[in-house]
Amino acid sequence: MSRPTSNAAPRLARRAAVAAAVALLLAGCLRPAEEQVELDLSVGQRDVGIAAIAIAEGRAAVHRLLDGDAVLWAAAPAFEGTLTLDPAADDAWTVTLRNIRPDAVFEVDGVPQTPAERPVPTEAVYTLTLDPGAHAIRLRPAPPAGDRWRFAVLSDIQDAIDRAPDIIRLLEAQPDLDFLISAGDLTEQGGADEYRRYQEAFRALSIPYYATPGNHERGDEAANWTRSFGRANHSFPWRGARFSFVDSSFGTIDPTVYGWLDDWLAAGRDGIHVITTHIPIMDPEGTRGGQLRSRNEAAKLLVRLARRDVDLTLFGHVHSYYAFSLAGIPSYVSGGGGALPERLDGIGRHFLVVDVQDGVGVTAVGVVRVD
């Protein structure tokens, strides 16, 4: 008589476990960007036993870490972190910084370093002698000159990377650009080789670029993005302003990221705050639907941004140019990197140049046509 009872309990437990797994699966399906959040948290953290790197807030991706050799990709104009060496580690180190501003200063334990080599303006190689233990590393910008500055916006290159040199030449012709930001779709499918090709092409650009992925970056392994460019969701201050990149490549923003965004919005409330996502929060052409998957989520996000006085929102995804307003926030869609363009709009390939004046705000958003 006891057998059925003893079997019933495990059976019930199995059914409960299956039900729980199914429930989790169904709930999980509603958070497609959750994996990216986990990956974001791993950016800038690498431990190979003999050496370890930890970059605060993931503002640099570790491209390589070997005994005596580190390569970092800056995902922000400045970062801080720690390089910790085991007693058995080599004391002769080569640290390569990629995607940095040409005037940026690299410090180790508070001492500015002089690059041994500068292959391109955005890349510096430092040769260092380091004792075992923890070393504070820091990339800091040079003091600003003047109160006016500019940045460019370029998105949706996808399969048009072969034509990127045209765009880079025009970007180089723009005076006083601090950096380039991208609202995603840098590649066609997000493959590791595509990212390498993109980074190689843009070594010709003398300013760094910071980005968030697009839906075309979701055609391959998600970790490819974080290995190459760092976090998909990130934020950094620049000259009293704040730039926040929010991953909308799945048509939704993960609830965890909304928590991060609240912190960024609070940090950026007193200055200029620029929010960049790939898929627009709302598509100015409502019948197209190139926007977040739920208009409810979109409106909720807009309330969040408007209440925190966001100054500018920038989007890609739609391969054209639109200037419009969302909850009173000046908004731009600029997907002119060369991917299949929207026709009949008279725009074609293009990028934006945004002018900013300290203490005043965004003073102009201009369109630079490439073709």
Add this chain to the structure above:
Amino acid sequence: MKPRIIWLAVAAALAAGPPVSAAPTEAPPTEAPPAEAPPTETPPDGFEPGVWPALAAVVPGALVHGAGHFVAGDSDTGWTLLGIQGVGLGLVALGGVPLAATGASRKIIGPATAVALTGVGLLFTPMLPDVYGALTGGRDARPPTPVPLTARLGYAFVYDPQFAYRNFTTVGYEGRFDHLVLDGRAWIAVDDDNQRLRQQFDWRLWGETLGPREHDGALDLRAAVTWHRFGTDGFSRLSGELAVDGRYPLDRLGPSLRGSFALGALGWALEAYDYDVPGLGFGEDVFEQLLVRFGWGFWFADRGSVALYYDHRKDDFAGGFSAPGLGGGIPGYVGLAADYAVDDTWALDLDVRRGAAWIVGLGVRYRYGGTR
């Protein structure tokens, strides 16, 4: 949810239960049967529905609609379903080619997407009646008799990871007149400050709203107003829409499809937002929305129906699916709607939707003056 799983569930219901009627939540409920059932065609001699034809309707039927009927021996219906698939393919091309050629130009995006989505509906939906007809050979099932006045009360569970609400009370009514059907619904959250009110006006262009009639089809010109307030989240939205909404009884296409129907709607909405943000007023943002819905279902004799459908709208609780990978646009949601008349007076409703959120709703309907 995978289509095959959905179909297996439907097939199981067909095999195990008494026949049923349904329409999506916002669609007009069931229609009156005629005083005398109209004469129906019979399938051709040698027509043998069963499991194997039904399987053929899936493989290779998923690609070549009508395959189930060809295997079962009803090539006329098979060709009809294949022809509908062909029309769908043509419409996909008619809408899709200009979209691709112009990079989804703002000058054509609305009409071209409407044509392409209608094509998608015709391209994929015929597989379901093919399976149905190949499995059952047609069933003598019709919707229950509509009544002049209906009251609804229900509960809906909504799981959207972006919002705090989970539990809703749903109430509504339906009033039927000569050519007019009024349908009002309210969703009121019991665990959050969220309310959605909708009033729908349907003017019957084809088919009867009440009383005897020759067929179970309906074509309505629809106007609707929806007000949705997200008190906790600081915004509300007022939308107005115009659409053509219909239900087509598929026995008109082939005798083996008796007891099933196709659903379709096409329309346009304009919505104005009111953000609870200092300095912003009602109508700060106004957006359009394309409305497209298509689906298929079957009736359970005179008791109710089950329908599967796709809805393109993104402003409902369900939102839309994500489009990961290389997808260019954001699709809408899929749903299953069912209703079952327990007796002349009372009926039950089931509403399941999956897009950006999961919705499971259960309701009871009081049918004033009902005779099933």
